[in-house]
Structures are given as structure tokens and as C-alpha cells.
Amino acid sequence: MTAKHDNLKPDPLAQTHEVFNQARALEDYNAYDNDTALREAVRRHGAGWAEDRLSAHGAKTGSAEVIEWGFLANEHKPQFFSHDRQGYRVDFVKYHEAYHRLMTLGLESGIHSAPWADPKPGAHVARAAQSYLQGQVEAGHGCPLTMTFASVPSIKLTSSLAKEWLPKILNNAYDPRNVPHMEKQALTIGMGMTEKQGGSDVRANTTRAYPVAAEGPGEAYELVGHKWFTSAPMCDAFLVLAQTDNGLSCFLVPRWRPDGSKNPIQVQRLKNKMGNVSNASSEIELRGALGWMIGEEGRGVPAIIEMVAMTRFDCMVGSTSGQRQAVAQAVNHAMGRA
Ligand SMILES: Cc1cc2nc3c(=O)[nH]c(=O)nc-3n(C[C@H](O)[C@H](O)[C@H](O)COP(=O)(O)OP(=O)(O)OC[C@H]3O[C@@H](n4cnc5c(N)ncnc54)[C@H](O)[C@@H]3O)c2cc1C
Numbered sequence: 001m002t003a004k005h006d007n008l009k010p011d012p013l014a015q016t017h018e019v020f021n022q023a024r025a026l027e028d029y030n031a032y033d034n035d036t037a038l039r040e041a042v043r044r045h046g047a048g049w050a051e052d053r054l055s056a057h058g059a060k061t062g063s064a065e066v067i068e069w070g071f072l073a074n075e076h077k078p079q080f081f082s083h084d085r086q087g088y089r090v091d092f093v094k095y096h097e098a099y100h101r102l103m104t105l106g107l108e109s110g111i112h113s114a115p116w117a118d119p120k121p122g123a124h125v126a127r128a129a130q131s132y133l134q135g136q137v138e139a140g141h142g143c144p145l146t147m148t149f150a151s152v153p154s155i156k157l158t159s160s161l162a163k164e165w166l167p168k169i170l171n172n173a174y175d176p177r178n179v180p181h182m183e184k185q186a187l188t189i190g191m192g193m194t195e196k197q198g199g200s201d202v203r204a205n206t207t208r209a210y211p212v213a214a215e216g217p218g219e220a221y222e223l224v225g226h227k228w229f230t231s232a233p234m235c236d237a238f239l240v241l242a243q244t245d246n247g248l249s250c251f252l253v254p255r256w257r258p259d260g261s262k263n264p265i266q267v268q269r270l271k272n273k274m275g276n277v278s279n280a281s282s283e284i285e286l287r288g289a290l291g292w293m294i295g296e297e298g299r300g301v302p303a304i305i306e307m308v309a310m311t312r313f314d315c316m317v318g319s320t321s322g323q324r325q326a327v328a329q330a331v332n333h334a335m336g337r338a
Contacts (some may be wrong), residue, residue: 023336026329027067031133032058035324042129050126054133057109061133066105070138072098078280080270091267092178093234093280100176102141106134107174107186112148117170128317135321140278142318144188144232150310151189154239154250154303157295160218161252165237180256181236190235191307192227192253192284199229202241202248202301207286209242209251217293221251223286233267233282239304240291247298251291265289
């Protein structure tokens with residue numbers, strides 16, 4: 001005898017058991033309104049004026065849609081292409097669309113710009129809270145958000161470069177196109193300090209910078225060497241440390257030269273990291289890459305430390321944000337189970 005199945009009704013033979021005592025997924029909640037400790041901290045530290053903005057951001061970062069972007073950006077790792085189909089060197093990293101959406105959300109919200117564009121008491125607190133909410137969805141894209149934010153005090157050290165670059169860095173927009181920075185209205189910034197022989201001790205850097213003509217702050221140099229850990233290699237430019245005759249100096253190195261040709265920053269490969277996989281981290285070689293000196297010659301560490309300090313501040317915010325999300329998940333899980 002054959003069983004008769006009606007496709008419009010649940011198939012009783014497919015129901016092996018009833019699912020119960022399982023927590024619901026933590027989504028479609030307001031990550032700001034439901035975080036008492038964060039709300040109290042924001043008010044206590046002078047950013048109460050930002051609560052409407054933070055609540056709106058918390059609704060977004062708690063939404064099922066944005067949480068899904070976080071999963072997708074990690075399920076689909078960035079892919080590196082050294083050359084295109086025709087054989088031209090491109091050094092291109094392709095990200096999943098979800099990564100770009102997260103970047104758009106972060107940059108349009110001003111996580112990279114707000115305290116610089118509108119400095120006032122509590123501005124850094126408000127921005128840190130927003131970054132804390134964003135980081136709970138996905139940590140990897142926080143790397144270029146943070147580096148772009150943190151680059152501002154370093155770039156300000158050289159007024160000619162600040163004038164040219166800061167308006168586009170502070171723009172609350174995202175332009176992921178692989179085109180020269182001159183053609184864009186919104187830019188992201190990375191950094192290249194770490195070399196094989198030393199991460200913490202950047203004074204051991206061996207990359208060399210050769211003046212193109214005049215020497216000193218704001219002048220053009222060509223950089224030859226390597227960097228062992230350059231994250232977000234699709235950023236429009238990088239703050240890079242290299243040695244001149246007068247010691248370690250800092251340079252702003254774009255991915256494109258002023259004539260629109262590709263600056264010779266060649267990606268060797270992407271790191272195969274245990275975590276932080278949505279964020280591409282690359283090993284690069286600088287083959288005469290054009291860059292402009294930031295800050296004083298031989299004072300590269302004080303120049304880039306302005307950026308490093310802010311990225312390390314964000315490492316703290318990001319780690320705390322990860323812990324908050326872990327606690328929220330654990331509480332949600334425990335509340336949903338007997
Ligand atoms: C996800 C990720 C992204 C990154 N992105 C970038 C990037 O975009 N650009 C970039 O330039 N770098 C980047 N880095 C590299 C990072 O900055 C270095 O890993 C970091 O500076 C540490 O250097 P290291 O790994 O060589 O460790 P080491 O310098 O070898 O340090 C190893 C250990 O020794 C300790 N240590 C080192 N020196 C001392 C000392 N003098 N006294 C006591 N203890 C010491 C350190 O605290 C550490 O615990 C990234 C790293 C990660 C993990």
C-alpha cells in the first residue's frame with residue numbers, strides 16, 4: 001500500500017519531533033535601548049545629546065537584516081586577484097556585497113568622522129558608542145572604519161596634504177569603486193607599519209624612502225620595501241613608515257599616482273586569519289610607490305602614533321563590543337531555555 005501525500009499540508013511523515021526549549025534568535029531588537037550600561041555611560045560622559053542618533057543606530061544594528069550582513073561578510077571571505085583576465089596587474093580584493101553594505105552603514109553614520117567634523121564635549125563618547133553598536137554586528141569591517149577615523153590627526157600634521165585629503169576622508173559616504181582617489185568624493189585610509197622582523201618595534205622597519213626631488217614634510221618620495229600586515233588593502237591610501245637618511249618617517253601613499261596610473265603597491269597574498277575574516281589583511285611590496293611625507297623627517301613614529309593611538313582606542317571599544325554581544329547572546333539563550 002502507498003501512502004497518499006497532500007502537498008498543501010505538513011507531511012506527518014516529515015515530522016520526526018517537536019522543537020521546543022530553544023531560544024529565539026536575538027534579532028529585531030534595539031541594541032542601544034536595551035543596553036542599560038551603555039545608556040548610562042553615554043549620559044554620564046556628556047553625550048546624552050546623541051541618544052536619538054544612538055537609538056536609531058541601535059535599531060539598525062539589532063535588525064535581522066543588518067545582522068545577516070555580518071554573517072554573510074564572514075561566510076564569503078574576501079578574494080584576491082593579482083591580475084585581471086587580460087593579464088594586467090590589478091591587486092584587487094573582491095568583497096561580498098554584505099561587507100560593502102556594512103561599510104556604507106558605518107561611513108554614512110559618520111563613525112569615521114563625527115568628532116572631527118563636529119567637535120564638541122561628548123563627541124568622542126557618542127562616536128565610540130556608535131562604533132560599539134556597529135561592532136556587535138561584525139568586527140572585521142571596523143578595521144577600515146577605524147583606520148579612516150584615526151588617520152585624521154596624523155594627516156593634519158601636514159597642512160598641504162590635509163587640505164587635499166581631509167574633505168574627502170570626512171565625507172559621510174562610501175565609494176568602493178576601484179578608481180583613483182581624484183575621481184572619488186569619499187575615501188578610506190589604511191596603514192602600513194608592521195614588517196616581518198617587527199610589529200611592536202617599528203623602529204626596525206627596513207622599507208626605504210627616496211626623495212623624488214625636494215626633501216621634507218609634504219614632499220614626494222618613492223618607497224621600496226615590504227609590509228607584512230596591511231589590512232583593508234582596497235583603502236584609497238595608506239599611512240606608511242619608511243626610512244630616509246634621517247630616520248623613520250611617515251608617508252601618505254595612495255593606490256594611484258596623480259597621472260591615474262597604478263601606484264606600485266603589489267599585494268603578495270592575503271593572510272589566512274583565524275578570525276577577523278571579513279577584513280582582508282595583506283602582505284605587500286612597495287616597488288617605488290609614490291608617497292608624500294607626513295610630519296617631520298625622522299619623526300615617523302610620533303607622526304603615525306597619532307593614528308595608532310586612535311586605532312588602539314578602537315581595539316578596546318571593539319573588544320568590549322564583542323564581549324557585550326557575547327553576553328547579550330548568552331542571556332538571550334539562557335532566557336529562552338528551561
Ligand atoms: C587583525 C590584524 C590586523 C592588522 N592590521 C595591520 C595593519 O593594517 N597595518 C599594520 O601595520 N599592522 C597590522 N597588524 C599587525 C599588528 O600591528 C602587529 O601584529 C602588532 O604590532 C604586533 O606585532 P607582532 O605581531 O610582530 O608581535 P611582536 O612584536 O613579535 O610581539 C609579540 C609579543 O611580544 C610582546 N612584546 C613585543 N615587544 C615587547 C617589549 N619590548 N616588551 C615586552 N613585550 C613585548 C607583545 O606585546 C606581544 O605579546 C594587524 C594585526 C592583526 C592581528
